Amino acid sequence: xxxxxxxxxxxxxxxxxxxxxxxxxxxxxxxxxxxxxxxxxxxxxxxxxxxxxxxxxxxxxxxxxxxxxxxxxxxxxxxxxxxxxxxxxxxxxxxxxxxxxxxxxxxxxxxxxxxxxxxxxxxxxxxxxxxxxxxxxxxxxxxxxxxxxxxxxxxxxxxxxxxxxxxxxxxxxxxxxxxxxxxxxxxxxxxxxxxxxxxxxxxxxxxxxxxxxxxxxxxxxxxxxxxxxxxxxxxxxxxxxxxxxxxxxxxxxxxxxxxxxxxxxxxxxxxxxxxxxxxxxxxxxxxxxxxxxxxxxxxxxxxxxxxxxxxxxxxxxxxxxxxxxxxxxxxxxxxxxxxxxxxxxxxxxxxxxxxxxxxxxxxxxxxxxxxxxxxxxxxxxxxxxxxxxxxxxxxxxxxxxxxxxxxxxxxxxxxxxxxxxxxxxxxxxxxxxxxxxxxxxxxxxxxxxxxxxxxxxxxxxxxxxxxxxxxxxxxxxxxxxxxxxxxxxxxxxxxxxxxxxxxxxxxxxx
Amino acid sequence: xxxxxxxxxxxxxxxxxxxxxxxxxxxxxxxxxxxxxxxxxxxxxxxxxxxxxxxxxxxxxxxxxxxxxxxxxxxxxxxxxxxxxxxxxxxxxxxxxxxxxxxxxxxxxxxxxxxxxxxxxxxxxxxxxxxxxxxxxxxxxxxxxxxxxxxxxxxxxxxxxxxxxxxxxxxxxxxxxxxxxxxxxxxxxxxxxxxxxxxxxxxxxxxxxxxxxxxxxxxxxxxxxxxxxxxxxxxxxxxxxxxxxxxxxxxxxxxxxxxxxxxxxxxxxxxxxxxxxxxxxxxxxxxxxxxxxxxxxxxxxxxxxxxxxxxxxxxxxxxxxxxxxxxxxxxxxxxxxxxxxxxxxxxxxxxxxxxxxxxxxxxxxxxxxxxxxxxxxxxxxxxxxxxxxxxxxxxxxxxxxxxxxxxxxxxx
Numbered sequence: 002x003x004x005x006x007x008x009x010x011x012x013x014x015x016x017x018x019x020x021x022x023x024x025x026x027x028x029x030x031x032x033x034x035x036x037x038x039x040x041x042x043x044x045x046x047x048x049x050x051x052x053x054x055x056x057x058x059x060x061x062x063x064x065x066x067x068x069x070x071x072x073x074x075x076x077x078x079x080x081x082x083x084x085x086x087x088x089x090x091x092x093x094x095x096x097x098x099x100x101x102x103x104x105x106x107x108x109x110x111x112x113x114x115x116x117x118x119x120x121x122x123x124x125x126x127x128x129x130x131x132x133x134x135x136x137x138x139x140x141x142x143x144x145x146x147x148x149x150x151x152x153x154x155x156x157x158x159x160x161x162x163x164x165x166x167x168x169x170x171x172x173x174x175x176x177x178x179x180x181x182x183x184x185x186x187x188x189x190x191x192x193x194x195x196x197x198x199x200x201x202x203x204x205x206x207x208x209x210x211x212x213x214x215x216x217x218x219x220x221x222x223x224x225x226x227x228x229x230x231x232x233x234x235x236x237x238x239x240x241x242x243x244x245x246x247x248x249x250x251x252x253x254x255x256x257x258x259x260x261x262x263x264x265x266x267x268x269x270x271x272x273x274x275x276x277x278x279x280x281x282x283x284x285x286x287x288x289x290x291x292x293x294x295x296x297x298x299x300x301x302x303x304x305x306x307x308x309x310x311x312x313x314x315x316x317x318x319x320x321x322x323x324x325x326x327x328x329x330x331x332x333x334x335x336x337x338x339x340x341x342x343x344x345x346x347x348x349x350x351x352x353x354x355x356x357x358x359x360x361x362x363x364x365x366x367x368x369x370x371x372x373x374x375x376x377x378x379x380x381x382x383x384x385x386x387x388x389x390x391x392x393x394x395x396x397x398x399x400x401x402x403x404x405x406x407x408x409x410x411x412x413x414x415x416x417x418x419x420x421x422x423x424x425x426x427x428x429x430x431x432x433x434x435x436x437x438x439x440x441x442x443x444x445x446x447x448x449x450x451x452x453x454x455x456x457x458x459x460x461x462x463x464x465x466x467x468x469x470x471x472x473x474x475x476x477x478x479x480x481x482x483x484x485x486x487x488x489x490x491x492x493x494x495x496x497x498x499x500x501x502x503x504x505x506x507x508x509x510x511x
Numbered sequence: 512x513x514x515x516x517x518x519x520x521x522x523x524x525x526x527x528x529x530x531x532x533x534x535x536x537x538x539x540x541x542x543x544x545x546x547x548x549x550x551x552x553x554x555x556x557x558x559x560x561x562x563x564x565x566x567x568x569x570x571x572x573x574x575x576x577x578x579x580x581x582x583x584x585x586x587x588x589x590x591x592x593x594x595x596x597x598x599x600x601x602x603x604x605x606x607x608x609x610x611x612x613x614x615x616x617x618x619x620x621x622x623x624x625x626x627x628x629x630x631x632x633x634x635x636x637x638x639x640x641x642x643x644x645x646x647x648x649x650x651x652x653x654x655x656x657x658x659x660x661x662x663x664x665x666x667x668x669x670x671x672x673x674x675x676x677x678x679x680x681x682x683x684x685x686x687x688x689x690x691x692x693x694x695x696x697x698x699x700x701x702x703x704x705x706x707x708x709x710x711x712x713x714x715x716x717x718x719x720x721x722x723x724x725x726x727x728x729x730x731x732x733x734x735x736x737x738x739x740x741x742x743x744x745x746x747x748x749x750x751x752x753x754x755x756x757x758x759x760x761x762x763x764x765x766x767x768x769x770x771x772x773x774x775x776x777x778x779x780x781x782x783x784x785x786x787x788x789x790x791x792x793x794x795x796x797x798x799x800x801x802x803x804x805x806x807x808x809x810x811x812x813x814x815x816x817x818x819x820x821x822x823x824x825x826x827x828x829x830x831x832x833x834x835x836x837x838x839x840x841x842x843x844x845x846x847x848x849x850x851x852x853x854x855x856x857x858x859x860x861x862x863x864x865x866x867x868x869x870x871x872x873x874x875x876x877x878x879x880x881x882x883x884x885x886x887x888x889x890x891x892x893x894x895x896x897x898x899x900x901x902x903x904x905x906x907x908x909x910x911x912x913x914x915x916x917x918x919x920x921x922x923x
Contacts, residue, residue, distance in 0.1 A: 352806060356799070357803070358871065382733055
């Protein structure tokens, strides 16, 4: 479909949107527009401001400067409900389905068909069933969401959004958990929608998909617009150059490393969740001193579970052997792992990394408190003295060591989690999505830190959903799919295509 | 954030701790005060000041409506003795609340441990020490049981201790057959009713002042040793003289009536120990972390189960102590002793800013809260306010105090 917009009115105009958070300017007069019957892709690095812009559009952040016009009419959304009523629906990256309810109930959540408060179950299921069918989704509306995979849940999220009959649909990384076949299903739905009176904003890291599906592309960089252009007039390299503002090679540190002897070896690791479903099956690998081992895979491939299981933090059943320096160790809780010299920078810094209402200092000393402060009695001055070099080394930018962690920017929080673990002097460090949601500057610093740590002999296992990051930082790359290791690549052999083929289970096109 | 500029770290990085980067924006230099620092300190201390102000307001009101009777040494001595039981419980309760748990059973435990202490005297003719130890052990074992059910079996503490509230009261009624037993040992009664001689009070006060002076000077020396700016003369003088003056007034007031009450001595000792544990030990720090974010604490290698069980043990043992003081003060153990004390203890913590979500609250605050709640009881009783109105007033003040705090925080 050829889009020339001059003859049609704009569906959405966002004009000079500026948004500041404590300590950082997330958006700096960003303008964005959307026509109906258009798919407009929004791309940019993590922390570039895509999500913030969409959260303003969706009424999540009611405080901002600038104008939002929908069909020319000035709007200021006070909350999500207000935005939805006006026709703006956002499918966020984080799944928000109620796990205990059925597919149908989730789709009609809050709008369940009823008479005088009494539910009409038949109506609910027949309507939602018809709706799913119309979208080309083969899903049972009576199935419980909890039993479905991440991919199906993602599609239900989209179905739920569409059932609200939006005129503007925002999809934030909708394909993060999808295989190629599922992505194709989604794209078929999106193309069908495009022929109707709807405008779609599509956010993705995967540029191939963006070029496949979008009509126009807007690039955000560090909270500013780095251009809007028709997709057919662009190529991927141009988009990447706009996203990063410089050559990729400058972001990642160059390094020549010689990994040393094996320090950690995993043999036949299996894990089950509480329900007895296997989440890891027969995983074996080794990690060497001074090595960065990348672990790639799609969302839900079992990467986080793998790190959790080794670290003694997995709540379900585990079997297999863990060897450190060729000696078998038993790790039943995180304290055991820490005693073995491991550290674990977890994926979700707010949920499992930091105690948000405590100070920078308390958070930094959480792991190594007894070592740096005192076994039985704490000494604040000792803690300050012990953390000072790390604060400088990692460039932790906080007004004071007594600043509350919650008020810091994402990048600083991430460094704080890193500092917490480095203070305990680990020999083996697990990093789970260490750059998620941090700005590009902090990202670059974190890359530098990882590189230096490996240089100093630390063994690093790096889980990341950003393939370029894994490819650039790792000495060796493992690929996981559905709880199994499906590939291993040396740095030189790893290409994005080969790694993705292992991650999705699809053969390489020959 | 400057882009495009390549940033290089010292490759000997972390282990070497050699700082090659002198970073201008690193505003973490000793003694430097920034806007954010002040903000935080005010946020944390505002609540304590509010509590002191609220307490002062209540005292002024009661002094006026009782024509000064409230502030007489005799009444103040009474007031502080009444605070002892709730205060001892609040010290343990605030630890449990900071860890994100709750204990509803302490009132029943006070009744049961007091009853056991008296029964072993009357029925088994045990001595003072044995009966004291028995009461504390009963509390400790029950605390351990409830902590184990909460932390290991993972029954919510609200349910475990709600069950305890009923069950331990039932046990107290059962072993007493519903009767009230008088305390037999005079020394036991003294723990709730006696006073130290004025001279002893003065000695105690002097020791306290000396200890404060010593510890302030010591931490100043530590600051110098760690390369921080030492406190100036004026700062030092304030840090020593203000607490010293308060102690002096406190002792003088108590001595002008009958002397320093022994139950208050027990309470203050426990409060100081509790404040030290919460503020100056890894155990206390871990409790704040567990309550603030249990998942982060767990993944940082902190054993949630042992810590949570330990806090319940501490509160259980303190309930035993409170049971002793309560029984000794009343002079007898009744089947209904200590009823509803758990609510006073929880109210004391919460009114001083502890969050039931866990992660916040201080022993100092809880003690002020206990004094505040007891002041309400004491003042209203002086004016012969009917019981039911006392309850309504206390309930209303509790809810509005927390309501004000919640709305103010949301405003920020």
